[in-house]
Amino acid sequence: MYLETPRKFRGLVNQANQVARAVLRPISRKYDSREHDYPVELDMLASLLDAMNDGAGSGTGAGRLNTAKGDSQTVVNGSNLSTVLGLTELCWGDVGLSLSLPRQGLGNAAIAAVADDEQMKKFGHLWAAMAITEPQAGSDSAAIRATAKQDGDDYIINGEKIYVTSGERADAVVVWASLDPSLGRAAIKSFVVEKGTPGMEVVRLEKKLGIKASDTAAITFTNCRVPASHLLGNPNIDVQRGFGGVMQTFDNTRPVVAAMAVGLARAALERTQELLKAQGIEPSYKGGLYQRPALEKELLVMEAELESARLLTLRAAWMADNGQPNSKEASMAKAKAGRTANAITLKCAEICTVRGYTEDELLEKWARDSKILDIFEGTQQIQQLIIARRLLNKSSSELK
Incomplete structure (x- = not known):
């Protein structure tokens, strides 16, 4: 199967690749060794990326889920698809730096997914992190145990969030909190808490295995008061529907993370092929897979796995653009791409031996960076559980 990139997105993909090649790759090692230093080189890219996002307000955050069904002859290639195409290229350059781009935070997806038009005008321009864990x-x-108690025209948030990507640098944090813990998941809502709000405090920056260019924060909320208008989506608690509203965020962000994994895995595989070609080793596509030498077989299998992850990712994003429920497909893409990126980056480091294991190449860094892509936005096990529920038509209480 071969799918062309829509013509209107080819310029975006080319620009993103140029950014990755000319800006991100050259400083990749620098900020890997200077964890928590802010990559000042990225500031100049912010306005360019805003223009590239076709008005969506966020690259990493994807666009709003299209709820218009349309007819079978209508095909929409929108901001969700453009986001995964562009971000694949950026993460071919560097995942941590891509996560550090101003106004490209994962929290922007939460805003895009469930905010109303007025909230989009107010918060759409912000760099938003997302605080769930x-x-x-x-x-x-x-x-989650963080609470949001209504007090007049405000909500008062109390709780602690950890592993908040860009939690220190972002302009705002989208916080998941419960209006009433006794009502379970149905009472969970998301709130935009802007930086500097009294009661919100960044208490720690984590030291990590990979994506060191991206800051990862622990944040506490102590009697943190936010206006009621900062609650995203429907403020009413619907016990029957559960917390589908806030969970819709993941239908946007999981294909985004899958795209990150695809870009990173492609970088590792392409560099490995370059190094092997320089040694006279180039796979042949003739004959059966198991008639090939072992090394060639490994390369061909990795190519196939990467392509399957890429196609799943494109499908999940395309479905969002076309108003089709994509929860199952988003989890399939995230599970496949995260697992594939882990396997490919580690195998490439192994195949390239000393060059793959030392800092002479970015291969060892990519192997470290890849692990988070199989963890955040839901682990491999969680994705498989969601997929099983969708396939078997089971609720979360029926299949745990």
Whole structure:
């Protein structure tokens, strides 16, 4: 199967690749060794990327889910698809730096997914991080304990969030909190908390295995007061629907993370092929797979795995643009791409031996960077659980 990039996005893809090649790759090692230093070189890219995003307001955050069904002859190639295409190229350059681009935060996807038009005007221009994970609530988003109690025209937020990507640098944080913990996941809502709001404090920056150019923060909220207008989506608690509104965020962000994984895996595989070609090793596409030498077989299998991950990612994003429910497909793309990126980057480091393991090449860095792509936005196990629920038509209480 061969799918062409839509003509209107080819310029965007080319620009993103040029940014990755000319800006991100050259400083990749620099900020890997200077964890928590802000990559000042990225500031000049912010306005360019804003223009590239076709008015969506965010590259990493993707666009709004298109709820217009349209007819079978209508095909929409919108901001979700353009985001995954552009971000694949940027992460071919560097994942951590891509996550550090101003106004390209994962929290922007939460805003794009469920905000109304007025909220989009107010928050769409901000660089927004997303705060979901807590010390006692990791992959199970429904287990969060942060609370948001209504007080007149405000909500008062209390709780602690960890592993907040760009939590220190972003202009705002989208915080998941419960209006009433006794009502379970149905009461979980998301709130925009702008930087500098009293009661919000960045208490720690994490030291990490990979994506060191990106800051990862722990944030506490102590009687943090935000206006009621900062609650994204419907403020009413619908026990029957659960927390589908806030979970819609993941239908946008999981294809985005899958795109990151595809870009990173492609970088590792292409560099490995370059190094092997210089040694006279180039795979042949003639004959059966198991008639090839072992090394050639490894390369061909990695190519096939990468292509399958890429196509799943494009499908999930395309479905979002065309108003088709994509929860299952978003999880399939995230699970496949995250697992594939881990496998390919590690295998490439192994194949290239000393050059793959030392800092002479970016291969060892890419192997470290890839692990987070199989963890954040839902681990491999969580994605498989979601896929099983969708395939079997089971609720979260029926299939745990």
